[in-house]
Amino acid sequence: MKENPNILFVCIPTLPLDLLRESFAGESPHPQILTTPLGILYLSAYMKKNNDIGKVGLLDYNAFLPNIVNYTKIEEYLLAEIDNQVKFEPDIIGISYMFTTSYSFFEVMIPIIRKRWPKALIVVGGIHATNYYKLLLASPNIDIVVRGEGEIAFTELIKQYSNNTHGKIRGVIHKDDVADELHALTVSDQITNLDELPLPDWDLCAMERYATSTGRRRSIGDTLTKRIASIMTTRGCPFKCTFCAAHSINGRKLRFRSIDKVMEEITALNKRYGITLIDINDDLFNAKKDRTILLLKKFKALRIPDLELQIPSGLYVNLLDKDIIDAIIECDIKIVNFAVESGSAYVQKNIIKKNVNLDKAKELVKYCRSKGLTVRCFFIFGFPDETKDLMEETVNYIKELKSDWCTFFIATPLKGAEIYDEFLKRGYIQENMELLSSLFLRDRTFDTKEISAVDLQEFIYRLNLDINFVNNPNFGDGDFDKAIDLFNDILSVYHFHIFALYGLYLSYIGKGAQQEAENILHRIKLLVQSNEQSKEMYHKYKDLLPTRLIEN
Template structure:
């Protein structure tokens, strides 16, 4: 009996255009915990000795050097794999990866024509028939697959036909189309799982990545980051989420000691001091979470921090939990509020987030020197433009340090996906609904895709830049930190430069202000991205800095320079 070798594939989190350097969106570099848990499970339970990883997501940090997407796909795969894989296991998490997946699979199949291709993940769980219709996909796994994949490999090694709950081959297209497809058996006791296979990754690239899920606002810039997961499941019924199709709605928890041991190992082996829980719902059980956080605090890790890009709910947070989070090193609080409209909360997205509670939590956190980021989504099915403007106004007045505005993307398997489908705006033939949280390729009766994208981006510029809460309150040095962080990631960002100039002007450094304005003029002339931003949002810039700052706590949008006769060659003085 020969145990097959396995190669995992981690898909990128940005578009094909972005991989080639033609997009302003940068990759979200987050440890692929699903792949890492699977790798550990099959090594332990199926005796797999050789496991490789084609990590397209981390390789997008070197994007643009390959010349074409085909070269990128081939080169990264060829450089990553030491032996021809018996099983190619693709983690297909999100619908925005559809285009890349479609261009990747024929290339990998040509490289390794005899490999068995298994696709799993959140998107795969909800697109079984669509994936199996492809000639280059052999199997699809539904749900959590640590138990099922190990069983699948054992059967393959024994040479017997695979018969595993939650695993489907092409017979599913004809035999089960009208039935309910089972999911893989879930691990009820999460402590039974081995720790994630960290050795599968380039750990240094992940813990040090400038594009990781850590945020530097209020946090140590030299922090070394790692993702962890302390629970699985979420009992809520938000219409835009499909996570329940993989992890279920019933909560399962790791023990306190199991979590602590993982943290100790990460700190000892890689010097990790910033931990990012990737739970669907971290704060669902107050007594457990306060006890866990206090135990983490008791580890006394030097410069310990925790950040939560997700996993925190307004409806499960209170001051006691925030204080426990703060004791454990949380310096950045992220709240997914999603909508500033009570109507949308109750009747459209079913999140039922209390907006009054959100205001109180934000105020409490800010008053206790915690940096607060809030997430909002625009463009839900049936959401009017007025509803969206309510959200922008709510965010502007909320007092949070930073707000993210995204467009509603229909994740397959979510209730929202079905709602959009019932509206007749999605096409399964060309998968025109697959976009990112920054863009959308289909119109709705309420708003066109183009207008929605511009509304969301203008909301970002309005709330986070022009009406930045720190500039409004006179904390210009802190505002500068934010704008400089943006410019590290987006060097073309002329609005960030403009706000940087305003901060310098308010702080009495006229030379630095003029230098920033000069940089804006240069970028408009030399960088197409800056020029595009100027063409679409230049109305937010006042080219007379004296008028924009004198006796005003925040800048006032003015007119475009071409409308006022201001030349682009040099900054006004």
Template sequence: MRDYIRKLLFIVPPVSPGNGAISRNLASYNEIPFGVLSLATYINKYCSKTVNINILDFNVSNDLAFVDKIKKTMEQFKPDIVGISGLFNSMFSYVNEFSRYVKEINPSLALVVGGAIATNCYELLFSHNPYIDGACYAEGEIPMRLLVDAENPFSLLEGHPSWITRKKISSGVTPSPTFIQDLDEIPPINYAMVDLEKYDSRCRNNNPIKHEAEDTAVRLPFVTTRGCPFNCIFCAANSLSGRKVRFMSAERVISDIKRAKEQYKMTKLVINDDQVLIDKKRIKKILDEISDFNLIVEFPSGLNVKFIDEDIAVRLKRAGLEVANLAVESGSDHVLKKIIDKPLKTADIKPAVDALRKNGLLIHGFFIFGFPDESEDDRIMTIDLIKEIGFDWSNIYVAAPLMGSRLYQIFLENGYIKDEINFLDANIYQSSLRSSEDIGKYVYRVNLDVNFVNNYRMRVGDDQLAEGYFSNVVNNHPRHAFGHYCLSMVYQRLDHDNYRSGKHMREFHEIVATDDEWADHARYFNLI
């Protein structure tokens, strides 16, 4: 019987956009805090106590200064336990800052941290944060439920193997994860705990296909698997969810999607799995069943090219996929096999792209540059592959040493990371750690090359789709010189529209005349 009310406050720090050319040109978005919602839903379902849960997400709540908003929320809500999300490296300083605010307001409550920061750098966290009482190692549903149910939360923190404390660190105790083995045990997510109108998704600004009522579309995230059997050098997913893949049953996934469509009027289904295609029988059943739901489907984390064939491509299209994001990473077999350790060959990429394109899907690729031991020849192979295969859009990133990844250990051993705290506050898509090479500038010029100067849709004469891509760019980044330049070219070719073409060309020249960085890029590509 639930005879005691526990009050739990979750705080989600802002995701830092970072600085530099790459970050300035990343599309901005506010994603629903799915991990926190999963914790909250699980706790409400399985706790023996009655639990009141409040979520304070600073990615959408900016009406007051941080300290004032936290103080106001805590004074009104009066939580017994506060959990701060530390999902990304760049949240490190926010976690420390918010921890201080919380404990200054109420020193007696239990304050805990979860996410990648808690799992992968807990020793640093405790050494720089004197306010927290515990850090959750790996997945948090079961540890958080036990914490909320405990008569004495502080004793639970010391006694449970997935909770890290200062005392355990000083005693040399190694934490261990507590995974949910059957994902069907997770209740359907209660999306009503947040204001859905304030959120969108990573894919929103990267689709040239426009729909009616786009601004009122309801995008809901789902995670239907956890764990990844692969060991890619840049990825830290294994540290949080393990290498064994755990599945939510196809029947349960279909039921949850149907429920979300009916209850929340969902129009866009966003599946954030690391390896959604790994069980082909399961994913085929899901895709077949939802093909009648009239949804737009998105896989923002990327599809594994290894598992794509004609049959899968047909089902993806029928289910509502418009843009296939492919996690390619490199056009060099040496980089894929010897550096990344990704189970993919470059020869597998074109057949997958052909199958998807045959079924009317747009193809976006994820590519990473700047790995240790990567040569200039490897990079040129990747650029050539992008152009030869004809990706509609390529997302180009710098290899980022996330804590928990093998790449982080390599960077640490090679002395690239001089100051771990400042490194943790860096945006995950940036790397200024190798001062001998301006990899950030190199990578951004690859982006300008393959997406603008040598844009695939412009090369094949599909100016209408090209216009959609470039309009997205300038709508999100009005000072994007190359976006304006390419729009000028497109409008001139589309309908000889001298007014629109001239307008964007004037914008281009005004930007390069007043911005040295854009002028440098324009000269490099002989645009001025």
């Protein structure tokens, strides 16, 4: 017990351990995405507002992950970052454990944390922690799991710690609570009025690293040079998409921050950190039409030079219309994302239960593109009971949709999502953390009766090359400048991507820029000769290329 306890938060990367070093050596197809750790920053701000505390710090393994290449063992990196970042003795350690893919990193880290601070109270929260609380509490290195949103529960926990009192707090699960299922299954109380949240505790983290990271931004025009930060305008989502586990934390009841509070946060980010690119991190941004339009108008009215908004999680088609699109255009937003997920009406209704209006999606994509917006659509393949014929329905739909870009994912069984139970019931997966932690949004490690893991991954990869690179709809529309922006966005992350370069080649040919096209072709030939990833890509997928120019 300590009246003013010192608090240390810990932020961990989301990539599996075996991909981390590859990611920063430029070899991994899954670079670690760095986005503002909003959950920790809101939690810290709320805690400071409502508790008497001592020192507060953040051990941010995510932001300083590039340092990992300086060490031969992960343990050396973990210990070195403790020495570099933590300058006090914590009484309570709060670890954000959001995704199962962090399992291998967490398992190496947690005994090191415990050994370094044996007397500290170690508390773990997040989506993964909420759904795997029993497994975590079986570890001798973990004292408490917080299930659900953290602000109220963690604040009450600190008060009890400071006052040396004990009592049950909804969502706060101690080791001896596991047997009491009535309490163990509770989730923490939620903040009903989100305006009670102070501005995030940005000073806690290395904002310079986050502001200059690629983040979830899409690079169109000068976007890549802008300083980025994430914000939240809503919490919760009432829909019951079978692939989503976000409700584990934020629940299904929608809660809204006032627009004035949102504008206050954006203004503060710009003044304090020079932020000019805002990434909205909502599950359902366009939940209410009037609010969405008013928020966009208020954003425009801030009149901050070069300020830009992106909504990378996607807009919900059924709640979208031309009025909202017009407000988006008026707000100078360049990119819109539509979370379509499947082009099969059967899959929409009976498998994923999202019920996207597919005809409306086509109309809105066409309208957005006619207004100069870049449209990206999300699709997921490999659901339980999704046959190859149903997948082909989606492929045919995508070809008719003519979105500027399509992002393809593999259905991932996240605990807390309905499809997790379906995959488990069918015997495709087991509750084995080594297996589950290797599952990734573009990887599959298990077969189903509909399709093998290898065939599914190959199907999606070829579809990506065909739809986005070889037959990008902007070629047919003659919008070669937009195509160039799209391919350069890919090359900013995947420098070896010869299909992105081939897309540039076709774009310059379309523009009549013969010399630029020849320069790109020369780059492709050099990469195929000198880069193993480029060489492998070319020899494996050259049948998709409409010409043999590269071999000439």
